[in-house]
Amino acid sequence: MTRPEMGRLGWKELDILLVSGDAYVDHPAFGTALLASWLAGHGLRVGVVCQPRWDRPTDITALGRPRLFAGASSGALDSMLAHYTAFRKKRSDDAYTPGGRAGARPNRAAIVYAGLLRAAFPGLPVVLGGIEASMRRAAHFDFWSDSLRRSILLDSKADLVVYGMGERAVLEIARRLRAFLARGWAAGPARARGLLAGIPGTAFIGAADDVPTGAPCVRVPSFEAIQASPKELMTATLALEAQMRSGAFALQGHGSRDVVFAPPAEPLSPAELDRLYGNPFTRDPHPAYEETIPAVEMIRFSLTSHRGCAGGCSFCALALHQGRRISSRSRESLEQEARRLTRHPSWDGSVTDVGGPSANMWGSRCSADPARCGRPSCLNPAVCPHFQDDQEALAGLLRGLRALPGVRRLRVASGVRHDLALRSPGYARALVREFTGGQLKLAPEHTSAGVLKLMRKPPFSAFERFLSVFERESRSAGKEQFVVPYLVSAFPGCTDADMKALAAWLKDRGWKPRQVQCFIPAPGTVATAMFHAGIDPEGRPISVARTDAERIRQHRVLMPVESYR
Numbered sequence: 001m002t003r004p005e006m007g008r009l010g011w012k013e014l015d016i017l018l019v020s021g022d023a024y025v026d027h028p029a030f031g032t033a034l035l036a037s038w039l040a041g042h043g044l045r046v047g048v049v050c051q052p053r054w055d056r057p058t059d060i061t062a063l064g065r066p067r068l069f070a071g072a073s074s075g076a077l078d079s080m081l082a083h084y085t086a087f088r089k090k091r092s093d094d095a096y097t098p099g100g101r102a103g104a105r106p107n108r109a110a111i112v113y114a115g116l117l118r119a120a121f122p123g124l125p126v127v128l129g130g131i132e133a134s135m136r137r138a139a140h141f142d143f144w145s146d147s148l149r150r151s152i153l154l155d156s157k158a159d160l161v162v163y164g165m166g167e168r169a170v171l172e173i174a175r176r177l178r179a180f181l182a183r184g185w186a187a188g189p190a191r192a193r194g195l196l197a198g199i200p201g202t203a204f205i206g207a208a209d210d211v212p213t214g215a216p217c218v219r220v221p222s223f224e225a226i227q228a229s230p231k232e233l234m235t236a237t238l239a240l241e242a243q244m245r246s247g248a249f250a251l252q253g254h255g256s257r258d259v260v261f262a263p264p265a266e267p268l269s270p271a272e273l274d275r276l277y278g279n280p281f282t283r284d285p286h287p288a289y290e291e292t293i294p295a296v297e298m299i300r301f302s303l304t305s306h307r308g309c310a311g312g313c314s315f316c317a318l319a320l321h322q323g324r325r326i327s328s329r330s331r332e333s334l335e336q337e338a339r340r341l342t343r344h345p346s347w348d349g350s351v352t353d354v355g356g357p358s359a360n361m362w363g364s365r366c367s368a369d370p371a372r373c374g375r376p377s378c379l380n381p382a383v384c385p386h387f388q389d390d391q392e393a394l395a396g397l398l399r400g401l402r403a404l405p406g407v408r409r410l411r412v413a414s415g416v417r418h419d420l421a422l423r424s425p426g427y428a429r430a431l432v433r434e435f436t437g438g439q440l441k442l443a444p445e446h447t448s449a450g451v452l453k454l455m456r457k458p459p460f461s462a463f464e465r466f467l468s469v470f471e472r473e474s475r476s477a478g479k480e481q482f483v484v485p486y487l488v489s490a491f492p493g494c495t496d497a498d499m500k501a502l503a504a505w506l507k508d509r510g511w512k513p514r515q516v517q518c519f520i521p522a523p524g525t526v527a528t529a530m531f532h533a534g535i536d537p538e539g540r541p542i543s544v545a546r547t548d549a550e551r552i553r554q555h556r557v558l559m560p561v562e563s564y565r
Contacts, residue, residue, distance in 0.1 A: 001048050001286055006063065014047040015039075016174060017066040019113045020130075021075035021082075021105035022096040023289060024050040026282040029299045031076065031130060037279045038167045044068075044174055050286075051097065051104045054112050057120045065124065068177040070117045071162075071170065073130030074109035076295070078317075078522065080144045083107060086490075086518035086555075087548055088144060095298070099291035110136075114156035125196070127173060128152060129162035134321050135524035137161045137203045138240055138252055138259065139223040141233060141532040143521040148233070148532075150223055151252070151259045153205060160196050161203040164244075165307060165322055167276070168265040169201040201265030207258050211249045218243060222253035230533040237529040238376075238537060244323060246371050267307060267327040274333035277304065283344060301341055302353040303334055305397075309357035310364065310387060311417065312377030314456045314537075315491070315519070315527035319357050324378060326364045331397050335404060342406030349408035351401060359415035360427065362397065364389040376526075379419060380456040389420060391427035398435055414441035418466035419458035428466070432473035436481055440470065441515065443486040447505050448498040451491055454536060455527070484515055489555040490545040491519045492530035499557040506558070518555045 001024060006014075016039060020032040028034050036046045047066065052059030075082070075096055082105065083091055090102070097104040106112040110132045117126045136152040153161050162169045176195055196202070197210045204210075211217045220239040221232035236252065243250045243261060250261040268276065283300050285293050306328040309319035334354075341347060356362070366378060368386035378387040402410040412435045421428045432440075444463035446452055452459060467483060474481040489499060506513060521528035526537060534544050545551045 001050070001063075001288065003063065006047070009045075011045050013045070013064055014066040015045045015068045015178075016170075017047050017049065017063060017070040017117075019049045019052060019060065019070065019072040019117065021051060021073065021079055021109040021113075023098055023104075023293050024048055024286045025293060025296055026284060026286070027296065027300065028277050028279075028281050028304060029302065031073065033281065034276065035071075035129075035166060035170060037281070038276055039170065039174065041275070041279060042171055042174075052113070052116065054106045054116060057116060060116045060120045065121050067181070068174055069125040069127055069159075070121060071127045071129055072110055072113035072117060072158075073128070074113075074132035075105065075130065078132040078135065079105055079107055079109035080142070081520065081522065084144055086520045087552065093294075095294040098285070098289045098293055100294045108155075110152060111156040114158045118157065125159045125173075125177065126156075127160045127162060127170070128156060128158045129166045129170070131317060131321050133161050134163040135317050135522060137163050137261065138220070138236065138524065139226055139233075139254070140523040141521060141528050142523060143528070143531075148223070148227055148230075150254055151203070153203060153259055154254055154257070159204070160199075162201055163203060163261075163321075164201050164264055165267070166201065166265075167268060167272075169199055172199050173202075197260070198262050200263050203259055203261045205257055206260040208251060210260050211251075216246065216248035217251065218248055219251045219253075224253070224255070231535055231539065234526075234529040234533050234535055234537060234539070237524070237526055240524075241320070241376060241526065242374075244320070245373055264323060267323065267325050270328055270330055273307070273327060273329045277329060277337060278333060280340075283341075299352070301344075301347070301351055303337055303341075303351060303401075304356055305329055305334060305354050305362040306356040306364075308361070310361060310366070310378035311358060312375075312380065312456050314454060314530070315488075315522070315525055316357075317522040317525055320525060322357055325366065325370060326361050328362050328364075331400065334397065335401060338401050338404050338407060342404070347406070349406065351407060351410040353411060353413045353415075354398060354401065355412065355415045357415070358417050358420075359412050360391055360394055360417055360420050360431075361389065362394050377456045379417070380458065381453070383419070383423070389423070391420065391424035395427045395430040398430065402434075409437070411435055411437045412440075413437070416440065416442060418442055418444075419462045422462060422466055422469070425469075428469050429473055432470050432481070433477040433479070436474075436479075438480075439482050439484050441484045441486060442466070445486065445488045446491065446494070446498070447502045448494065451494045451498055454493040454530065454542070455488075455491065485511075485513065486515045486517070487513055487558065489516060489518045489558060490551040492527060492534075492544050493536065493542040494545065494554065495543050496554060496557070499554045503557050513558050516555065516558045518551055
């Protein structure tokens with residue numbers, strides 16, 4: 001992060017510069033640290049600039065011009081979501097910034113950082129990545145400006161967008177540029193764009209000629225077509241969601257140019273994940289920071305067991321970003337990481353969480369050919385017969401981690417798919433009796449069958465059945481424990497009557513909800529296409545609480561006025 005650090009390593013220049021909207025934390029749950037570690041492990045010299053000032057180039061140029069390329073990311077969240085609430089009110093804090101202060105990254109950070117990099121290093125290839133760039137790679141509806149926006153490639157003038165988990169793509173980018181420079185050619189933007197075309201897991205400005213002969217390819221509705229008819233956003237979104245499964249190329253027109261989406265990159269294998277997460281992360285912020293970073297305190301002693309989520313929820317950006325295919329680490333790798341936790345100076349004996357986008361999909365796999373699968377979800381409307389899970393083995397993993405010397409407690413705090421847990425009584429019993437620390441956060445989201453169908457979530461009866469299991473097992477274990485439900489208001493298709501029915505169910509149980517989120521249309525999701533177009537995925541009209549007044553009216557059915565001021 002600094003010139004003196006480069007000097008201690010004997011580096012005169014960098015190969016790659018990464019710019020992030022988050023503060024730097026050397027922890028595998030932070031994307032910049034994970035990616036930098038992956039690249040360094042392949043012999044590349046990586047520098048990181050975090051939360052640079054955007055009114056001057058000084059911070060961007062502090063480490064010098066990198067030899068190969070520069071990458072930019074808004075950080076762990078879309079920068080607009082990091083800055084604004086569901087009611088477009090400015091947030092007062094930022095968990096990924098020292099002191100929790102808001103305002104350390106700009107609005108539309110990926111675009112701003114790309115502009116800084118182009119100005120600071122003319123001719124250097126600029127690559128965007130992370131969740132903001134990934135979810136905005138195609139024409140998308142932007143909730144905060146209430147408008148359709150072009151692909152972030154065009155607005156940023158970047159050379160490439162890496163979508164999804166980026167390890168394979170960035171390594172291939174580095175490999176191609178290193179070979180290119182070894183031949184003595186200048187890596188100007190025009191040359192770089194042609195050189196980098198077609199890398200799996202990327203989007204680039206190109207044409208149909210950039211699709212390899214014979215490769216499957218689909219053309220999705222253009223930016224102009226969606227402008228003319230919002231319903232075309234649903235068509236485009238579903239087509240790109242299917243492209244993530246099928247491995248095809250896709251094209252989307254923007255005026256006279258095409259954005260080309262290469263097939264998604266293959267997930268890292270278990271052995272590759274083990275190697276990556278086996279790197280010696282300190283799990284601490286960079287020592288330059290004098291104030292605490294709130295996100296660190298939440299996740300410092302958590303373990304990532306797998307990537308991907310088979311649920312396919314229509315509103316979930318994270319699962320869409322990581323994909324539906326599950327890739328799991330080995331038990332040995334997780335145990336080695338847990339042993340390293342016990343040697344951390346701040347270790348208090350507790351592994352705070354074990355999981356991924358979902359907690360109980362470790363070891364799961366699909367026996368079907370993903371290129372021939374037409375299902376948007378492995379779990380909805382019912383669990384696919386090709387989806388194979390082994391939650392009994394997961395319970396054994398958790399017990400093994402808890403039994404390690406120095407580990408006094410291990411918790412699974414959130415992310416449990418209760419419909420999956422019901423398929424494994426042994427796992428459900430272990431979860432409630434052994435790995436719940438008084439509270440378990442679950443996400444029923446709603447009681448309405450129609451709303452849950454649009455969410456691609458299990459029926460509410462599954463949540464009620466799991467509640468019965470939870471209460472029975474807690475009583476049997478002599479433990480007073482509680483479920484904290486995540487609930488959503490103003491989801492597309494949800495009416496005021498649906499919200500009142502949810503409130504009535506909560507009242508009957510004597511519950512006062514603490515986790516209610518008013519729906520935020522995240523770019524790129526099917527739910528956002530529903531919000532913008534006013535239709536369900538089959539094209540049928542649905543009710544949409546679109547204005548702030550309508551959204552507040554639904555939200556206040558469950559939450560007091562203070563929650564949205």
